[in-house]
Each structure stands twice: as structure tokens, then as C-alpha cells.
Amino acid sequence: xxxxxxLDLYRLQGCSLQWRGFVLAMAEEFKxxxxxxxxxxxxxxxxxxxxxxxxLPAVESLEALALAANxxxxxxxxxxxxxxxGGSEVVIEHLAAPLTALLVHHGNWNxxxxxxxxxxxxxxxxxxxxxxxxxxxxxxxxxSRYVLRRVS
Amino acid sequence: xxxxxxLDLYRLQGCSLQWRGFVLAMAEEFKxxxxxxxxxxxxxxxxxxxxxxxxLPAVESLEALALAANxxxxxxxxxxxxxxxGGSEVVIEHLAAPLTALLVHHGNWNxxxxxxxxxxxxxxxxxxxxxxxxxxxxxxxxxSRYVLRRVS
Amino acid sequence: xxxxxxLDLYRLQGCSLQWRGFVLAMAEEFKxxxxxxxxxxxxxxxxxxxxxxxxLPAVESLEALALAANxxxxxxxxxxxxxxxGGSEVVIEHLAAPLTALLVHHGNWNxxxxxxxxxxxxxxxxxxxxxxxxxxxxxxxxxSRYVLRRVS
Amino acid sequence: xxxxxxLDLYRLQGCSLQWRGFVLAMAEEFKxxxxxxxxxxxxxxxxxxxxxxxxLPAVESLEALALAANxxxxxxxxxxxxxxxGGSEVVIEHLAAPLTALLVHHGNWNxxxxxxxxxxxxxxxxxxxxxxxxxxxxxxxxxSRYVLRRVS
Numbered sequence: 001x002x003x004x005x006x007l008d009l010y011r012l013q014g015c016s017l018q019w020r021g022f023v024l025a026m027a028e029e030f031k032x033x034x035x036x037x038x039x040x041x042x043x044x045x046x047x048x049x050x051x052x053x054x055x056l057p058a059v060e061s062l063e064a065l066a067l068a069a070n071x072x073x074x075x076x077x078x079x080x081x082x083x084x085x086g087g088s089e090v091v092i093e094h095l096a097a098p099l100t101a102l103l104v105h106h107g108n109w110n111x112x113x114x115x116x117x118x119x120x121x122x123x124x125x126x127x128x129x130x131x132x133x134x135x136x137x138x139x140x141x142x143x144s145r146y147v148l149r150r151v152s
Numbered sequence: 153x154x155x156x157x158x159l160d161l162y163r164l165q166g167c168s169l170q171w172r173g174f175v176l177a178m179a180e181e182f183k184x185x186x187x188x189x190x191x192x193x194x195x196x197x198x199x200x201x202x203x204x205x206x207x208l209p210a211v212e213s214l215e216a217l218a219l220a221a222n223x224x225x226x227x228x229x230x231x232x233x234x235x236x237x238g239g240s241e242v243v244i245e246h247l248a249a250p251l252t253a254l255l256v257h258h259g260n261w262n263x264x265x266x267x268x269x270x271x272x273x274x275x276x277x278x279x280x281x282x283x284x285x286x287x288x289x290x291x292x293x294x295x296s297r298y299v300l301r302r303v304s
Numbered sequence: 305x306x307x308x309x310x311l312d313l314y315r316l317q318g319c320s321l322q323w324r325g326f327v328l329a330m331a332e333e334f335k336x337x338x339x340x341x342x343x344x345x346x347x348x349x350x351x352x353x354x355x356x357x358x359x360l361p362a363v364e365s366l367e368a369l370a371l372a373a374n375x376x377x378x379x380x381x382x383x384x385x386x387x388x389x390g391g392s393e394v395v396i397e398h399l400a401a402p403l404t405a406l407l408v409h410h411g412n413w414n415x416x417x418x419x420x421x422x423x424x425x426x427x428x429x430x431x432x433x434x435x436x437x438x439x440x441x442x443x444x445x446x447x448s449r450y451v452l453r454r455v456s
Numbered sequence: 457x458x459x460x461x462x463l464d465l466y467r468l469q470g471c472s473l474q475w476r477g478f479v480l481a482m483a484e485e486f487k488x489x490x491x492x493x494x495x496x497x498x499x500x501x502x503x504x505x506x507x508x509x510x511x512l513p514a515v516e517s518l519e520a521l522a523l524a525a526n527x528x529x530x531x532x533x534x535x536x537x538x539x540x541x542g543g544s545e546v547v548i549e550h551l552a553a554p555l556t557a558l559l560v561h562h563g564n565w566n567x568x569x570x571x572x573x574x575x576x577x578x579x580x581x582x583x584x585x586x587x588x589x590x591x592x593x594x595x596x597x598x599x600s601r602y603v604l605r606r607v608s
Contacts, residue, residue, distance in 0.1 A: 005536075005551060006551050006552055006598045006599070007463075007466070009470075009535055009536055009551055009552040010463070010466035010467070010469075010470050010552055011466065013466075013469075013470035013533050013535065013552060013554070014465075014466050014469035014470050015170070016168035016170045016171055017227075017228055017229065017321060017322075017533050018167070018168045018171070018228050018229045018230065018250060018321075019168055019170070019171040019175075020228075021202050021205060021206060021228055022198070022202060022251070022265070023171075024205065025198045025199070025201035025202040025205060026198050028201050029194070029197050029198050029201055033197075042181070042185075045181050045185075046174070046177045046178050046181050047177070049177035049180050049181055050173050050174060050177040053173060053176065053177060054173060075169075075379055076169055076170050076172075076173055077169065077170045077469050077473050078170065079465055079469065080461075080465055095461060095462050095465055096462055096465040096466055096469060098170060098469070099174070113174070142462045143462070157384075157399060158399050158400055158446045158447070159311075159314070161318075161383055161384055161399055161400035162311070162314035162315070162317075162318050162400055163314065165314075165317075165318035165381050165383065165400060165402070166313075166314050166317035166318050169381050169473060169474075170473075227531055229317050229321050231313055231317065232309075232313055247309060247310050247313055248310055248313040248314055248317060250317070294310045295310070319474070320472035320474045320475055321531075321532055321533065322471070322472045322475070322532050322533045322534065322554060323472055323474070323475040323479075324532075325506050325509060325510060325532055326502070326506060326555070326569070327475075328509065329502045329503070329505035329506040329509060330502050332505050333498070333501050333502050333505055337498075337501075346485070346489075349485050349489075350478070350481045350482050350485050351481070353481035353484050353485055354477050354478060354481040357477060357480065357481060358477060379473075380473055380474050380476075380477055381473065381474045382474065402474060403478070417478070
């Protein structure tokens with residue numbers, strides 16, 4: 001068996017059997033009923049609400065923020081994140097998110113839920129208004145990538 | 153401990169930990185952003201898509217239809233259904249649906265997903281156009297009730 | 305539908321579909337291969353190991369101990385506990401444990417895993433050697449009851 | 457992030473959060489209390505019971521047997537199998553089994569549960585008494601490999 005078959009199985013299995021059908025049906029409905037940009041905005045708002053319902057403790061460093069975020073993600077079997085400070089920008093890579101893996105063929109908005117979560121968490125942690133989070137290059141079923149950088 | 157505490161625990165536990173936060177955030181967003189009737193219609197359409205993605209085999213009786221539906225529900229840990237032919241109408245009771253239990257305080261549309269599923273399954277099974285399915289009385293966190301009756 | 309059917313569904317659904325078959329097969333094998341007292345001891349030792357792998361923070365009161373325990377249980381969808389100080393003894397009631405519910409017809413050792421967990425947690429919290437934990441009366445599929453009392 | 461980190465996350469996430477702690481504690485207890493060969497035999501017997509509780513329909517070909525087995529595995533989020541007829545032997549590769557992935561560092565018996573399952577399913581399908589199933593080479597956290605060949 002190829003490594004790719006193994007990965008496909010893990011991608012599916014990492015997503016609760018109970019919700020796969022519901023989430024896929026929801027994604028199909030959104031795809032047919034709404035422009036992709038609207039679905040992306042909706043998903044980001046859902047992510048912001050998720051972040052407010054799962055507030056992180058106050059932290060002093062990017063590393064501590066990533067640790068706190070990973071405690072939330074481990075608690076809900078939602079993969080894990082790594083945050084890297086690149087000086088002028090922060091690169092956020094979220095691995096093995098079940099929604100991203102499940103909806104990889106349903107459009108780019110499969111990454112917008114996590115985008116909303118991280119935006120709200122960074123805002124809450126004191127992110128300057130001149131910064132914002134946006135999708136980064138190279139996303140895949142397994143990795144959702146975002147970049148936090150100056151936008152104005 | 154009271155029986156009600158036990159039930160509350162089971163209601164929560166019957167819903168995958170992985171998706172509780174996402175689904176609750178989605179429900180909050182819908183509640184704030186859309187009229188309840190619109191959310192109900194959206195959920196019903198998602199249910200119809202779920203039904204088409206999980207087609208039932210052709211059956212000869214209401215009892216066989218319920219059996220086929222319960223095979224789908226057992227496969228995704230989504231409770232179970234009983235259908236009773238009352239002569240002029242069919243009463244459909246769905247027990248222990250995780251979405252209904254989770255969203256019981258988010259409005260009546262928590263029952264609309266299953267309404268869409270059953271409508272599509274009955275249509276596919278040859279339900280006359282003069283019949284339709286509508287929510288029945290006495291729904292709760294544990295029981296979603298629908299009635300199939302002549303509407304025209 | 306009766307309340308008892310609802311409960312039966314929740315008992316099943318509260319236990320991950322992935323592990324039901326494995327755990328039931330394991331229980332059948334133990335029932336045939338080992339005396340019940342041996343299985344109970346094995347389950348209690350497994351519980352003690354689970355407790356050591358999930359240590360509770362130091363606490364000052366029984367209420368705080370119950371809170372800390374419930375944080376562990378919520379994190380693994382394993383029901384919840386209430387602890388009541390009755391003066392000469394402490395009554396521990398654990399609700400909605402998936403192993404207890406799943407194995408209710410496989411013998412009394414379905415409660416021994418949690419017995420081991422609580423014994424180890426109380427020992428770690430400084431329980432006097434003259435005290436011990438034993439199964440209390442009135443256990444059921446939904447409630448596992450233990451009593452902590454002087455044994456020597 | 458490396459592909460290996462992604463895989464580690466998927467291996468963990470593919471195993472229900474509810475049972476990870478219990479199964480790991482059980483594995484530790486077995487490792488300390490029993491010789492490895494005894495645990496392997498116990499796991500194989502549990503697998504045989506699982507197989508009897510999940511009987512496959514009668515089939516006419518190896519391909520149909522694999523299909524039937526995969527319907528069982530998909531239903532419990534337990535990975536998937538491929539069976540290849542090599543003339544003098546059949547090679548069975550099971551991918552993404554949660555027990556194998558979880559217990560990869562607990563000894564070779566992490567593959568014995570599935571060995572028992574396949575032995576019972578092949579026996580039930582009419583495997584000649586002169587054949588038997590044994591672990592094949594090259595097993596890993598992701599692939600459990602077995603070979604069905606003449607043993608006498």
C-alpha cells in the first residue's frame with residue numbers, strides 16, 4: 001500500500017464518523033447556495049466565536065501562545081499548531097485539522113474557520129490593529145498556513 | 153445524583169467532543185445572523201443532501217423503511233427512529249440525535265436537519281406529492297417528532 | 305418511545321463506536337478465561353495506572369478534588385463524579401461512564417476500573433492508610449458508587 | 457512542519473480520545489504483568505471474538521472478502537485492508553488500525569488483535585486446516601502485515 005493511501009485513511013479517520021456526513025452535506029449546500037467568499041467569511045466568523053468560547057490564558061510569548069492553543073486543540077482532537085516568528089511576520093501552521101482534511105475538495109474556505117480562530121486569539125492577546133492574519137501559501141489537506149503581518 | 157444530571161451527561165457525551173465546539177459556534181453565528189425560519193430551511197436542505205448521500209434501499213413497508221433508516225443512524229451514532237402508521241398520518245419519532253440534543257437551547261431549527269432527511273427519504277421511497285412532513289408536537293432534547301400527512 | 309429506550313441509546317452512543325466491539329470482545333474473553341475476582345483486580349490495576357497517567361493537582365478540599373477529577377473526565381468524555389462527605393465516610397458517585405454502561409451485563413467488574421482510579425487519586429491526595437475505597441450499594445449502568453471508609 | 461509530525465498527529469487523532477488512556481493503561485499493565493507471548497495470544501483470542509461478533513457474508517473471491525472486511529472496518533473507523541493473492545500465499549496488509557498505531561511502542565502484540573480477526577474470518581470462509589495466518593515482515597505503526605500460507 002502506498003503512503004498516500006495511509007494518509008487518506010488517517011485524514012478520514014481523524015474526523016469523527018458521527019459528523020462527516022453532516023459536515024459534507026453542509027459544505028455541498030454552501031457551495032451551491034453561496035459565493036465562495038461569503039462562505040469563507042461565514043466560516044471565519046464561526047472560528048471567531050469558537051475562539052471566544054475557548055479563550056486562551058494571558059501569555060508572554062509566541063511560544064506560550066502556541067502551547068495554550070495546542071492545549072485547546074488536543075482537547076478536541078483538532079490537530080496542532082506551530083508558530084514561527086520570522087521577524088517581520090509570524091507564520092502559523094496548523095496540522096491535521098479535521099475540517100481542513102475533510103473539505104479539501106470543497107474550496108479554499110476549508111481553511112477559513114481556523115483563520116477566524118487565530119485572528120480572534122491574536123486580537124485577544126493584544127495584536128496591534130495594524131496587523132492582520134491572512135492565508136499563507138502552500139496549504140494542503142494536512143497543513144493550513146497563515147501569515148500574521150502588517151496590513152496598513 | 154438525579155436522573156436529569158445523568159441525562160444531561162449522556163446528551164453531551166453522545167455528541168463527539170471533536171465537533172461540539174464547532175457546531176455550537178455555528179449555531180450561535182446562525183442565530184445572530186439569520187432569521188430562525190431561514191436557518192430552519194438551510195438545515196432542512198442540508199438534511200436533504202445528507203439523505204441523498206445516504207440513500208435507503210427500496211423497501212415495501214414502513215417498518216422496513218424504519219429498519220433501513222436505523223442502519224444509517226447506527227452507523228453514524230445518530231440515535232434511532234420509530235415510525236408509526238396512524239392510518240391518516242405517520243408519526244416519526246427520532247430519539248437521541250446529537251444535533252437536536254446539543255442545540256436544544258438554540259431554537260426550533262435544531263429539528264430541521266432531520267426533517268429534511270426524512271422528507272427526502274420518503275420522497276425517494278415514493279411518497280405522494282400530496283403528502284408532506286412537518287414537525288410534530290412535543291419535541292424535546294431527546295425526541296424529535298414529525299408527522300407525515302396530507303397537505304393539499 | 306419510552307424513556308428507557310432513550311437511555312439505552314444514550315448509553316451506547318456515549319461510548320465511541322470505534323471501541324465498542326473491541327471492549328465487548330475483551331470482556332467476553334475475560335469472562336470465559338478468568339475468575340470474576342481476577343478480572344476485577346486487573347481492571348482496578350488498569351485504573352490505578354490511568355490515575356497515575358492523569359495526575360490531579362494538589363487540592364485542599366474534597367470539592368476541589370471532585371472538580372479536578374471532573375476536568376479529567378470531561379476531557380475524555382467519561383461522564384462525571386460527585387463526592388459527598390458523610391462524616392465517617394465519603395460517598396463517590398460516578399455517572400455515565402462508558403465502560404460501566406457498555407459492560408453492565410458482563411459482571412460487577414465493570415465498576416472496578418473506576419475503583420482503581422479513585423483509590424490511586426485518593427492515595428496520591430494523602431488518604432490515610434487506614435482508609436480504603438470499596439464498591440458501594442446501588443450501582444447501575446448509569447451510576448458507579450464507591451465508599452471511602454476506615455478499613456482497619 | 458515535517459511529514460512525520462503530521463503522521464504522528466493523525467495516528468493519535470485516528471484513535472478515539474475516549475479510549476486512548478484506558479487502552480494505554482491496559483497495555484502498560486499487560487506489559488508488566490504478563491510475558492509478551494501471553495499478551496499476544498490474549499489479543500488474538502479477543503480478535504477471534506470480534507470476528508465472530510462481526511461475521512462476514514459468504515463470498516466467492518479474495519477480493520470480495522477484502523471488500524466485506526473493509527465494510528466492517530469503515531463502520532468502526534479501524535482503517536482498511538488489502539489482500540493480495542501471491543499464488544502460494546496471501547499477503548494481508550491492514551492500514552491505519554488505531555490499536556496498532558497507539559501501541560506501536562508496547563511490543564509486537566499490538567498486531568495480534570487483527571491477526572486473530574483475520575484468522576477467524578478466513579476459517580469461517582473455509583480456509584483449509586493446513587493453512588494458517590502469521591505476522592509478516594515489515595510491520596509498522598501504519599501497516600500490520602500478515603501472511604496466509606501452508607503450515608503443515
